[in-house]
Amino acid sequence: MTSPSVAKKDLPVIREHLLELVALGRVAEAVEMVIELLGKLRDRNTELELQVHKLLRHRWGQRSEKIPEAQLDLLLGLLEDTAPSTPAVEGDDATVEQESTKEKKKKARPHGRRPLPENLPHEEEIIRVPDGERVCPNDETHGERTCIGYERSSTLEFVPAHFYVKDHLREKLACLICEGAVTIAPVADKVIDKGVPGAGLLSDLIVGKYRDGLPLYRQRQRYLRLGVDLPTSTLSDWIGESMGLLKPVAEAEKPLVLSSFLVQTDGTPLKVLDREHPANIAHGELWGQIGDGRHCYYQFTPDQRYHWVHEALKDRVGYVQCDAGGCFDEVFARAGSRAIEVGCWMHARRYFVEALDSGDLRAAIPLKEIKALYKVERKATEAGVGPEERLAMRQEKSRPVYQALGAWIAERVEAEPPKGRLGKAMGYATRQWVALGRFLEDGRLPLDDGAIERMHRIPAVGRRAYLFAGSRAGGDRAAIAYTLIGGCVLNGAEPWEYFKDVLEKLSRGWPQARINELVPANWADARRNPRN
Secondary structure, eight states, X not given: OOOOOOOGGGHHHHHHHHHHHHHTTOHHHXXXXXXXXXXXXXXXXXXXXXXXXXXXXXXXXOOOOOOOHHHHHHHHHTOSSOOOOOOOOOOTTOOHHHHHHHHHSOOOOOOSOOOOOTTSOOOOOOOOOOGGGSBOSSOGGGOBOOOOOOOOOOOOOOOOOOOOOOOOOOOEEEETTTTEEEEEOOOOOOSSTTOSOOHHHHHHHHIIIIISOOOHHHHHHHHHHTXXXXXXXXXXXXXXXXXXXXXXXXXXXXXXXXXXXXXXXXXXEEEXXXXXXXXXXXXXXXXXXXXXXXEEEXXXXXXXXXXXXXXXXXXXXXXXXXXXXXXXXXXXXXXXXXXXXXXXXXXXXXHHHHHHHTTOGGXXXXXXXXXXXXXXXXXXXXXXOOHHHHHHHIIIIIHHXXXXXXXXXXXXXTTSOTTSHHHHHHHHHHHTHHHHTGGGTOTTSOSOOHHHHHHTHHHHHHHHHHOSBSSHHHHHHHHXXXXXXXXXXHTTOOHHHHHHHHHHHHHTTOOGGGGGGGSHHHHHHHHHSOOO
């Protein structure tokens, strides 16, 4: 029979039912019922403890899911279960003990203050010896002592940003002999036709709102402190005009992303003010894509339905790395799909971390193996190897770890309760096992889609500040801004310089046929390698 609820009001009913079973001689049934109730209470208590642990860690503790190797070794020592038998991931001349000892040592932090940047301009201030101390103390007839040098020390100073007015003087020419034939120079190029703001001010607005997460009313306060009062509505209009001008550049990123060797994709929510919605707020989504670590593209959707993802990736040919969310299933499962799924070890690890947090020490075993996979990647990166050499290292060191971990999971997944934390972790890994092994096919494929998750931190900062977009048009503008800012981040470009230069070029009538030259990756390449 189904066990009664364990709500407090039902306890008398449960007590009476148990007494009735005992009176009828059905003691074993009563015991089973008690055991079942206790099991449910235990599971519920474990779930609540895990939620509390997550909340406390999110509020006060370490956010990273990385677990020190020394801690994993300690947990493994408490287990009777054996870990997969795999070769240690070490250098040719290093032993397991040496590597473990090396990792336990804390990295020495440099002492003293950091040197000041060498590229900053310097302003010298000469501090004179007081007049009463300038004469030679040994013999006043020697007169004033001569300067033989200076003791130098430095302070880092700051001058607040300032506004200035740029006057455009259009030259007028006339023939003094015939007193006519007047001509005048063309109108100055402006980002906003007949508008006041220059490209530098608009760039500051864009970067402040979308890169630094400053709502427009805060930017207005900042400008007011510098002596200029600009209404928030005016700033909003300027943002809208700028995004309209930048839209073709952002849209040029989409085909570049989809034609990349690897596309990494994920979504992040963005609430939108909607007067027609019952709660006045609609739950939209920013779907982000990164192509080969160079190109970035964001699309805003007014809801979180899956068809947006299916439409965006329906023509994708090649590798797509994602988090195995249900929204991506149709991308790979539909008839004729040529998209190849690449799994994310970061998400696989996350489930095992949750199992370990819930108190299941067995999760330390797969976490140790996953850590070994990342250790190979770190060594390859530190060695500066190319994709072929990285793939060779993976085949030699990572494949045995991958295979042994797969065997360990396969031996236990059937016996593990699927709703338990470890069962969920094993189930995820099992369903994704082929996709998780894609990194063994090509050295250009990363272990995880951390790049797109890190990119989502930029809209997350803004989301915490301004809470929601003012309209669907505001969501579209945000997607344009995050597309181009994301490209700047990926390619090491300074966003303010990028927007200022691109807005100036667009205001001068940049040809549409050359719009690809303005996407952040190509813009940054041109800056690093200027044409002679």
